[in-house]
Amino acid sequence: MSKVQQMDNPELNLENLFEIKSKVENNTATSKDYEKLDYFLSAVNMSGYILNNIKERGYGTYQSYINERNSLSLLTRKDNLSEGFILGIITECISILTNFLTSNN
Amino acid sequence: MYKILFGILFGVFLTLSVTFLWRTYWLRDYVSNLPKIEKISDTSKIAIQQSIMQIKLSSANFDEKFISINKRLDDFLVFGGIIITLLLAITVSVYLKTESEVNKHFEEKFGDHIKRMADYEKEAGILLGKIKTSLFKIESANFIPDQQTTQSETENEQSTTNG
Numbered sequence: 328m329s330k331v332q333q334m335d336n337p338e339l340n341l342e343n344l345f346e347i348k349s350k351v352e353n354n355t356a357t358s359k360d361y362e363k364l365d366y367f368l369s370a371v372n373m374s375g376y377i378l379n380n381i382k383e384r385g386y387g388t389y390q391s392y393i394n395e396r397n398s399l400s401l402l403t404r405k406d407n408l409s410e411g412f413i414l415g416i417i418t419e420c421i422s423i424l425t426n427f428l429t430s431n432n
Numbered sequence: 433m434y435k436i437l438f439g440i441l442f443g444v445f446l447t448l449s450v451t452f453l454w455r456t457y458w459l460r461d462y463v464s465n466l467p468k469i470e471k472i473s474d475t476s477k478i479a480i481q482q483s484i485m486q487i488k489l490s491s492a493n494f495d496e497k498f499i500s501i502n503k504r505l506d507d508f509l510v511f512g513g514i515i516i517t518l519l520l521a522i523t524v525s526v527y528l529k530t531e532s533e534v535n536k537h538f539e540e541k542f543g544d545h546i547k548r549m550a551d552y553e554k555e556a557g558i559l560l561g562k563i564k565t566s567l568f569k570i571e572s573a574n575f576i577p578d579q580q581t582t583q584s585e586t587e588n589e590q591s592t593t594n595g
Binding site for chain 1: 550553554555556557558559561562563564566568569
């Protein structure tokens, strides 16, 4: 049982997924939300997939990625491509989980 | 009573006479180089006074020159410090002003282009992320069936060659 499950006991359902999706799209998601999403991905054998990609792109932690997304100036941003890349990964993971839930229901 | 008074007077007289004799005769034997106080003439007094005045004047002149040189040095250091500080302040202000002006100019002239490029980059990144995730999912889903299909394909090939 992972740490996230012990703390929050998140339940994989469409409501939670849509909540995380809207948070990601509006850039209000916290590192806990990302951890929760990463935990949900274990249902489709993709546990740790988001964090691995975040680390691959040189961010290290969820929080550093969140900070990068929150930086306002375009000129001071580190890497727009990486930021978009991780955002794409997260949204695609959410859509995979949504498809998984709808197909199971 | 008279005897005592005479005795005291005699003692005083004796002490004075011994002192006088010691100063006039015996002291000179012990201290041979005592300066002899001579009577200075008026002309030499004037000359001495003149020379003292000259010495005083020259020392006063020297002191004045010394003080004025010190003051000039102080002025030079103070004004030099002020000038250097002003130059540094001007350089820093010009640098900061230029930086802000360049940023402003870039934002005015190329801000839209930069924003558009950043948006394109981000959009491309999103698509790349989606593609990578889809590929990962497809590969992980088709890993075992792929092996099975390749095995069945080889079996079919073998059967056709044999048959």
